[in-house]
Amino acid sequence: MGDAGEKASMRRVLGSPPRLLDDRARPVSPVSIAEFVRAGSSEQETGVRTDLGRWLSKIAPRRKSMKRSSTHAASWIGGAAVVLFILTTGGQPWLVRMLGSYAYFFPPVIIAVFLALNWRARSRLYLAHPPSLVAQGFCGQCGYSLLDLLPAEDNCIVCPECGAAWRKERLTWAWWSSPRDVSRPAPPSRPFRFVFYPRESEAPDAAGRLVPAITPSMVQDCAESSQGNDGAHWRSIWAELRPIGRLGRAVTSIVTAATAIVLSVSGALGLWPAMTMASIVLGALVSALGVAFAFALWRGDLYMVREDVVRVLTQHELCPSCAQQLTRVVDDEHVVACSHCGSTWLLPAANKS
Numbered sequence: 001m002g003d004a005g006e007k008a009s010m011r012r013v014l015g016s017p018p019r020l021l022d023d024r025a026r027p028v029s030p031v032s033i034a035e036f037v038r039a040g041s042s043e044q045e046t047g048v049r050t051d052l053g054r055w056l057s058k059i060a061p062r063r064k065s066m067k068r069s070s071t072h073a074a075s076w077i078g079g080a081a082v083v084l085f086i087l088t089t090g091g092q093p094w095l096v097r098m099l100g101s102y103a104y105f106f107p108p109v110i111i112a113v114f115l116a117l118n119w120r121a122r123s124r125l126y127l128a129h130p131p132s133l134v135a136q137g138f139c140g141q142c143g144y145s146l147l148d149l150l151p152a153e154d155n156c157i158v159c160p161e162c163g164a165a166w167r168k169e170r171l172t173w174a175w176w177s178s179p180r181d182v183s184r185p186a187p188p189s190r191p192f193r194f195v196f197y198p199r200e201s202e203a204p205d206a207a208g209r210l211v212p213a214i215t216p217s218m219v220q221d222c223a224e225s226s227q228g229n230d231g232a233h234w235r236s237i238w239a240e241l242r243p244i245g246r247l248g249r250a251v252t253s254i255v256t257a258a259t260a261i262v263l264s265v266s267g268a269l270g271l272w273p274a275m276t277m278a279s280i281v282l283g284a285l286v287s288a289l290g291v292a293f294a295f296a297l298w299r300g301d302l303y304m305v306r307e308d309v310v311r312v313l314t315q316h317e318l319c320p321s322c323a324q325q326l327t328r329v330v331d332d333e334h335v336v337a338c339s340h341c342g343s344t345w346l347l348p349a350a351n352k353s
Contacts, residue, residue, distance in 0.1 A: 020065070020130060023156055024165040028141040030127045033057050036143035045145060048175040052136060053128075059202045059210060060126035067126060131208030134166045135342065137174035147176050170207050173342025182341045184322045185218045203306050203320060206335045206344040211321040214309055216241060216301030222323070233316070240312050245303025252302065253294040260290020314345050 020028045037053035040046030060066045130140025137146050139159035146166070149157050156165035203213035223231070223238035264283035310320040317326045324340040331350040338345070 022164040023167045036128045132210045134170040135172050135209035206346050211343045216304040248303040253298040257291045257294035261287045
């Protein structure tokens, strides 16, 4: 697994888009997610392809390596909607003078079409992710099943369909021998959390496979809800994560609370004529909401990133994808596969002190 990982398959040349290479350093052109899903030959394989395609379609907009030129066509529609919106606003809008009141229907219609097409065509607009496909037993270029294929002398499995080669070690969660359902901590639903980070996240494991990732909010929820030894363990993990970004959260919380109080008091006193806060009650309500929001910022996980969670969880020998215990093989730094979800992680050297 020395050369395994996303960097081995996705190498960026200065001034050019990402180059996708197989494990023999040959260029590959992955199929679209939709093409990959349609290629199933059995009920079990089709189900795995559907689940993997749904997961990749969900995270694809956040991954530059999964985009292609046709993906940017959607932005043209959004740009046209903005231009039409400008042409239908103002004192004497040009488009309204030409088309009359019908001009006002153009921006919302185009925006609705843009959202509908983006949702329906997402799996066609984005490419499959090679390491994620190979990890589950599919060719990273054409999506062909690697079932019953033997590795060559260099330990690479060569796809008979397209000739792409992938190291056998990458098949960590082959579709024909692994369960489809994997239990993971559920993302907690808390007020204001959605303002900053999504409830779910993904991370590349040691083999480059994109897997669901434990978020800081999940760690906090486990620390506050778990009991016994598990609770103590999670609280120690949260205690290591908690100081990360503490200064930034403190400054953001203070500025947020102070801004809400100053604006509400100013509005109540009539210092802002454009504001409608003409009553002390409304001003006090806005101040209370601002303070509550600031408190949620301070208590939350703002300025923590997934890399922090991966680092701390692997130090505690827990899987950053499903939170299950990882089995250490040697005391030195090495890669270990999670027996629960199949993701692979680099464990740091054991602390012998």
